[in-house]
Structures are given as structure tokens and as C-alpha cells.
Amino acid sequence: MSTVISATKRETGSRSILTQLRQEGKLPSVIYGFNVNETTPLYFEYREMAREVQRHGINNIFKIDVEGTTYNAIITDIQRDALKGTVKHFDLLSINMKEELEVDVPIAIVGDSVGVREGGVLTQPNLTLKIRVKPSDIPDTIEIDVTDLGVGDTLALADVRDKISFDVLNEDDYTVATVTPPTPQAEETDGDEANLTADDVEAVGEKLDPEKPGRED
Structure with a gap:
């Protein structure tokens, strides 16, 4: 204290x-x-x-x-x-x-997730757990191990409730962590094509006519 x-x-x-x-x-x-x-x-x-x-x-x-x-x-x-x-x-x-109370305690994610090692992204939709506890026993955090969480997996409170040494008041479907598949990267635009100018068009099969509208020299 x-x-x-x-x-x-x-x-x-x-x-x-x-x-x-x-x-x-x-x-x-x-x-x-x-x-x-x-x-x-x-x-x-x-x-x-x-x-x-x-x-x-x-x-x-x-x-x-x-x-x-x-x-x-x-x-x-x-x-x-x-x-x-x-x-x-x-x-x-x-x-x-002398009386128990309800408090929200931060979740501390621990462990090196299998899914993250495979390129997945770990997300934590909920940051706290609500517990009933005596004031003198309030923890700073509650650790949740995500080591076995693979790509596409979701860890709900029901999966870890028996590993938490407190009376947790959240519902069993309360999401603790997920590992989503990696986002595909967009193909990079060819640098030369992106910087193409009117004077370069001839190189790709079309030549601008100086006599046509739209060309100013």
C-alpha cells in the first residue's frame, strides 16, 4: 500500500x-x-x-x-x-x-505465439478482466499465456479460466487474444512506369503527335 x-x-x-x-x-x-x-x-x-x-x-x-x-x-x-x-x-x-470488491485488472500477454512465429498478427480485443477479490489481494496484472495460439485461433476466457487464480466475472466467450493471418502485400508498381512522362511514351509503342491537341511544346 x-x-x-x-x-x-x-x-x-x-x-x-x-x-x-x-x-x-x-x-x-x-x-x-x-x-x-x-x-x-x-x-x-x-x-x-x-x-x-x-x-x-x-x-x-x-x-x-x-x-x-x-x-x-x-x-x-x-x-x-x-x-x-x-x-x-x-x-x-x-x-x-474486509470486504471483496469488483475491479478491472489489466491483462498481460505472455509467451511467444506459434501463429506470430508463422507470420500472423496477435491482437488483444479486450485489455482487462473483471475480478472479485479482497482489496489486499488485487494484482497489478493477470498473465495470459498465448504460446499455443496459432494463425486463425482465438483465445477465449473459457480456455484459460481454470488457470487464473481469481474469481473472474466476465463471460466464457470473452475474447482474450486472437492471431489473424498476415495481410497480403500489394504488388509494387514498376518505378519506371510510375515516372513515365509524355516524352517516354514512344518507348512503349505510342508516339505523341505534336500537331494534335493536348501537346504543348
Whole structure:
């Protein structure tokens, strides 16, 4: 678990308040859930929160101190700037450390796929798995081995569920990975033909007549 991160209650209202906070290096947030009477608007020091996320991961349980009251919380939603990619706002869910909760955990593909070695392309349609787990047991990732996946094969959750040591809530047909055949490459255009000019046409059996329209000398 990370170190205690200080948060400050903030006012709600116009967008200008949020804009000013961001300009001052603050990160707006809200916290709700266990032992929180009502959704409470907060803000953090952007650099401090970013450092903790980089250090411990997005699925970490964060200890949040809100003006003297400490909560164990996880991040449930992140809003990013569409152009810059920076975080604009995030939601925190205060949790009871004794109760299981549902969380989305990133899938980590491992293994050298047979199909990829044969020229296929590995794709990952879904990037996370939803699991039910105690807060203290939340993993950073769930590894899925694709070594035996050939060209044209699809790996569904049903194929690997018994290899995952967590209660996975997704349906059996949830696609984890596929290997698609390689895309045929288009034939390359002859370089000389592509650069053919009017003066070169004679070489391919047709000579332009200077007296005919369309020719300017």
C-alpha cells in the first residue's frame, strides 16, 4: 500500500474553479463509498498523486487523508485531456478492507505465439478482466499465456479460466487474444512506369503527335 496522500476539500460550481485549480498544479477529484456520508469533491497536488500512481500502479489501494480523516480508496474513473493526454479528474472509491470488491485488472500477454512465429498478427480485443477479490489481494496484472495460439485461433476466457487464480466475472466467450493471418502485400508498381512522362511514351509503342491537341511544346 502506498504512503498517505493528503487531499483538500474543494468548492463546486463553475468550470472556472476547476480550470484555476489545474493551472495551479492541482488535480480535481471526488471520493465516495465506505464511511463517506456523501460524495465529497477534493483536490490533490498533481505531481504527488502522479508519482504515487507511477510508483504503485493504477490498481493500488491509496491511503487518502482528507483533512484529518483517512480512507482506503481505489481509483474507479479517470478523465483525460483529449489533446494533451494529461489527467483532468478522477474518482476515488473508499473501500472496506474486509470486504471483496469488483475491479478491472489489466491483462498481460505472455509467451511467444506459434501463429506470430508463422507470420500472423496477435491482437488483444479486450485489455482487462473483471475480478472479485479482497482489496489486499488485487494484482497489478493477470498473465495470459498465448504460446499455443496459432494463425486463425482465438483465445477465449473459457480456455484459460481454470488457470487464473481469481474469481473472474466476465463471460466464457470473452475474447482474450486472437492471431489473424498476415495481410497480403500489394504488388509494387514498376518505378519506371510510375515516372513515365509524355516524352517516354514512344518507348512503349505510342508516339505523341505534336500537331494534335493536348501537346504543348
